[in-house]
Amino acid sequence: MGPCSEDPPLLPPKTEKIRRAVPADNGGGTPRPHEGSLFRKVFDGCPLRVTATTTWTHPSTQDPHLILGAEEGIFTLNQSEPEATLELLYHSRTSWLYSIGNVLMSVSGKTPQLYSHSLLGLYEQSRREQRPGVHISPHRLLPRKNVTSTKIPDTKGCRTCCVARNGQTGCHYLCGALDAGVVLLQWYQPLQKFMLVKHFDFPLPSPLRVFELLVTPGEEFPSVCIGVAPGPSPARPVLFRTINLNSLTSWFTHAGAEPSCPGPVQVTQLDSETVLVLLDRSVKLVTLQGAPARGLVAPDIPFDVAVEAVALVRGCVQAFWRHGVQVRQVGSAQLIEELRDQRWTFRLLSSHSTLVLETRPTDEANAYSNLYVQA
Known part of the structure; x- marks a missing residue:
């Protein structure tokens, strides 16, 4: 995550809804080369500077919502509504x-x-603020115990976070990167909240290019990966730089001097034995120890474009670069499908659960964007 500007973003009024029609067909107008079997457009002309996304299903209506974090705040898009509308949920820059x-x-x-x-509190508060004649902020009328947004103590200056689920125990973990250490929180279902379980003081790299949890079978808590580099040999093509959150001593693992690694990097754990690593314009499928994943003909998938982000979807690796997407089969590296258009820039906003893609005209860096979700 890059450093945040100290200037506050320009914010829309709290009652403002951002509406943009999603065209039913091309009609000979704006080119839509990236629509098809891979992605479906959900918003046309988004003015937000989006930094993060997640999804949520309303428990009463069962409507699927796309939640957007942006420099302008947190917004929701109800994907069941016929008219695409972004509604402001929280009025603060979000990363x-x-x-x-x-x-x-x-x-x-x-x-x-x-x-x-x-989320239910934010959603209902947003609805109340949109009613005519409401001049008092609704959260001021709520009892203290029903406050919709609360700060997590001792996380000021948080740079970014990552999450993981231990498949053996079913526990969900959240790890936060602070200025001089990390915090580990665990989800407690009865209380419906994350609670602090560990705090480690350690100076993290700057910039922090990798920050992901890795779950090791048999370990109670995950490790957090804070760096990745090319390995010393084909038998160990990847070196992970990790903090073991299970120990209070000898918990930092680092195998020698870390070589420079140009270009984007990404670490994503696929299962208890396999980790997907984007490194040196190739995707490597390795074990938690950095060795090639077993049982694959092609554990290394090279690309002929400068890949910026990757995601695994239905047994295929989707690789996103500045002007397109390549889809390759895991295990064989065979090219299955490709979207390529120099008129548009592509940016993957989220690779968790539902993929969210943003596109902009190449020659208009400040133009409004189009948002797509995985078809």
């Missing part, structure tokens, strides 16, 4: 989002901090 049940976790604020929000 990271995660939803679990009806709780939304965010890194928000001019000085970033981890927050917990009641």
